[in-house]
Amino acid sequence: MGMQVNTNIAANNAYRNLATTQNDLSKSLEKLSSGLRINRAADDAAGLAISEGLKSQVGGLTVASRNAQDAISVIQTAEGSLNEVTSILQRMRDLAVQAGNDSNSDDSRAAITTEVGALRDELTRISESTNFNGRQLLDGSEPTLSFQIGANDEASSRISVDMSKADLTSVVDNLDFTASAGKNTATALIDYGQKLQFSQDGATVTVDATVATNDVELATLLNQDASFAQNFSASTNDAGSLVVSSNTNSTAAITVMQNTSTTPLVFDADVSGTPGTITMGFGSASAAKESIEAIDLEIKYISTARAELGANQNRFESVIKNLAVSRENLTAAGSRIRDTDMAEEMVKYTRANILSQAGTAMLAQANQSNQGVLQLLR
Structure with a gap:
């Protein structure tokens, strides 16, 4: 190959290789500094699409887990009030059993009736005041509550809780001892x-x-x-x-x-x-007998409602555990696709760094190679 001045092929070749090396070095630095293997779609288009989908799933499962925890809070609020309702009904029953004894005087029966009336008023207050974040739970206005416990818009991602059996208004109505x-x-x-x-x-x-x-x-x-x-x-x-x-x-x-x-x-x-x-009432032994029967039915009614709420709470606790496992596995899957393998990338960075230094030195040498032409011009 002849000696040329206008075109330095060796220098151009060294520059091209150096530019490629510098690009690789820049990408390695970006991946090492961000910790991500995919920083833009050009890095891995298919991997980016998959990882973004997994990211959406993980985010949805995180929120779904909080929703399930809120559902447990709602159930605990309702069941806590029903626990007190059961105590009130048990006290009513004790008073009804006491009223079934003809050793009671009229004044004693009147005192029993007064206490039962106050307890019945408390049942009404509990039904009207028990709420979670403004949603009434025990007055029958919310017969069904739906909770989103999945990341997707599908039937299996929702759980409905039947609150109709926790309606205290019917309990109060059925315990009208005055008529x-x-x-x-x-x-x-x-x-x-x-x-x-x-x-x-x-x-x-x-x-x-x-x-x-x-x-x-x-x-x-x-x-x-x-x-x-x-x-x-x-x-x-x-x-x-x-x-x-x-x-x-x-x-x-x-x-x-x-x-x-x-x-x-x-x-x-x-x-x-x-x-x-x-x-029903407490003015006679026969009326007290009917009151005992009526109260027993309501205790059974409330116990059934509490049992269903407890079963739903256990279900939501299982949901939270399952969501945690799913979220962990999906996060790991996304990490394998998107995160940088730091050890592997350091190997690539070291290689690119050495080649960059070598390419720079060779480009300098190539630029000096045409200096021999000056010897011919002397």
């Missing part, structure tokens, strides 16, 4: 092995009675159903027929349907439509 109350009782010929529907005053309950083979089994099966037990109670009479009674003060007729039939079952003519009138 007579009617309870409707009806019997019917049941065709076993079918689904039964019980209705009264718009309240409808459907129970699968396919496993019952006689009235006694059917009565037990019905009473074990929480929805049925909330509104009705089942027993058998001396004739062995099923007897369904209302747990409320309603005197409306009880309608019983089988499967999808549009015709109610035929009631026993002797008892159908004949409500038995009871008087």
Whole structure:
């Protein structure tokens, strides 16, 4: 190759290699200083898309975990009030048992009635004042609360908590000791092995009675159903027929349907439509007896509501544990894609740094190589 002045091929080659080395060195410095392998889409377009998706998932799971913790707080607030409600109902029951003794004077019964009235007023206050962040919990205005416990917009990312059974207004209404109350009782010929529907005053309950083979089994099966037990109670009479009674003060007729039939079952003519009138209170032993029965039903009602809230709290605690594991695994997955392997990158940086120094020295040498032309011009 001849000696040239205008074009220094060696210098251009050294400069090109030095520019490439400097670019690699700059990228290594950026990755080492930021700790990220992907600082821009050009570093790894596919990896960036995946890591951003994982980042969204991790952020969503973090918030979902806080939502689940808030749900536990809501449940604890409601259950804490219901715990006191149970104590009040237990005290009411004790007073009803005390009133069932005819050794009480009129003044004693009046004192019992006064205390029960104050306790009933406290139940009303608790139902109206128990709230979480302004959301009423025990007055029936919020029958269902929905909590977002997942990072995505899908049904499995939400849990609904039934608060209808924690409605204290119905408890207060059912414990009106100042007036007579009617309870409707009806019997019917049941065709076993079918689904039964019980209705009264718009309240409808459907129970699968396919496993019952006689009235006694059917009565037990019905009473074990929480929805049925909330509104009705089942027993058998001396004739062995099923007897369904209302747990409320309603005197409306009880309608019983089988499967999808549009015709109610035929009631026993002797008892159908004949409500038995009871008087709750503390003025007599018989009234106190009815009060004990009514209070027992409400204690059972509240206990069922508390049990469901407790089960939901345990569920949310499991949700939080599962979210923590998912968040940890997704964070690790994102880290493997996006974070810099510092040891590996230091190897690349050291190599680029040495090549940069060598390239600079060689570029200087290449720039001096054409100095030999001056010797020819002398």
